[in-house]
Amino acid sequence: MSATLIWILVALVAIGLYLSWTAGRLDRLHARIDATRAALDAQLLRRASVTQELATSGVLDPAASIVLYEAAHAARQAEEEQREVAESELSQALRAVFAEPPQVEGVREAPGGDAAARELAESVRRVPMARRFHNDAVGAARRLREHRKVRWFHLAGHAPFPMAFEMDDEPPAALVDRAA
Numbered sequence: 001m002s003a004t005l006i007w008i009l010v011a012l013v014a015i016g017l018y019l020s021w022t023a024g025r026l027d028r029l030h031a032r033i034d035a036t037r038a039a040l041d042a043q044l045l046r047r048a049s050v051t052q053e054l055a056t057s058g059v060l061d062p063a064a065s066i067v068l069y070e071a072a073h074a075a076r077q078a079e080e081e082q083r084e085v086a087e088s089e090l091s092q093a094l095r096a097v098f099a100e101p102p103q104v105e106g107v108r109e110a111p112g113g114d115a116a117a118r119e120l121a122e123s124v125r126r127v128p129m130a131r132r133f134h135n136d137a138v139g140a141a142r143r144l145r146e147h148r149k150v151r152w153f154h155l156a157g158h159a160p161f162p163m164a165f166e167m168d169d170e171p172p173a174a175l176v177d178r179a180a
Helices: 004-058 060-079 080-098 101-109 112-143 148-152 175-179
Strands: none
Touching: 004 060, 004 080, 004 101, 004 112, 004 148, 060 148, 101 112, 101 175, 112 148, 112 175
């Protein structure tokens, strides 16, 4: 009788340790999601700020300046529910303004334009990487949260279900090709 109780206790302790390890892993994934989301937000803010700076610098023609400034302003001021759409619209505006290499060259030839174009190219290249890191972390957490053991034992606690950040983040080819 006592040997049976010992084996039952050993099994319960092993199951408890496994569930604890899984809950810890899930907690670390949620912390990673928070960190990657903060990095993504920082890159999106940097891209919008650099775009606004370029739009107000006077190196672009007035129509392009207005398009970029309004799109960047909308992206910076967007509520969380509309953020993906606003950021996608900024990407589209950047591609429209910098669709052709002569437009990029015109910006680079203006006083202070080379540094501004280089900074913009760097920021638009970092956004897709930051988004990819965030979405990879979200995917890992989602896969773990879909396991029965996580659902049955409520190992995720009250943490919200992680959501990926989906947006159009394709950089303007003429700007990125020239900077590379």
